[in-house]
Amino acid sequence: MSDEPRDEGFDDLLDAIADGEGFYVECANGHGSLPPRLACPQCGSQDLSEEPLPDSGEISTYTVVTVPTPQFEEDAPYVTAVVDFGPVSITGQVRGVDPEDVETGQVVGIGVGETVTREERLLVFEPR
Ligand SMILES: [Zn+2]
Incomplete structure (x- = not known):
């Protein structure tokens, strides 16, 4: 966990939301989480996709x-x-x-x- 670029990723998320293009990360099992993620925090899946955040x-x-x-x-x-x-x-x-x-x-x-x-x-x- 310690070498995750957490703040940098959070800034990317803030930029995306500021542009009206907020997103979250969803794993193959449908668990949602906020970026940045290398793996799903609930099941550990690394099969992640970016999905648009609801308005x-x-x-x-x-x-x-x-x-x-x-x-x-x-x-x-x-x-x-x-x-x-x-x-x-x-x-x-x-x-x-x-x-x-x-x-x-x-x-x-x-x-x-x-x-x-x-x-x-x-x-x-x-x-x-
Ligand atoms: Zn999951």
Whole structure:
């Protein structure tokens, strides 16, 4: 695991999502996961293909963060959510909605934003 080009691959994914061409990796057994992958994390299959990410997903869990780590200091309060896109679940920050109005089951689209604190790129979800 240690020599996987994890950040580089994640940047590629962010670029693809920013261009509206998000994708995930699916193995021969239909397990979805996020790139970069050399093998399926669920069954170890190396027979992987890239599939287009659905345009929207549903919030499955979320957390309102009011006491952030320094990296997100000026972003607080914000909402971190896990969004179910069917084959894959993706963690990101919910934008464009009041933290207290976020609910599970809410349909959101995916995009790329920047943190207020350090202007680092991150995955963001916005209500559809
Ligand atoms: Zn698999």
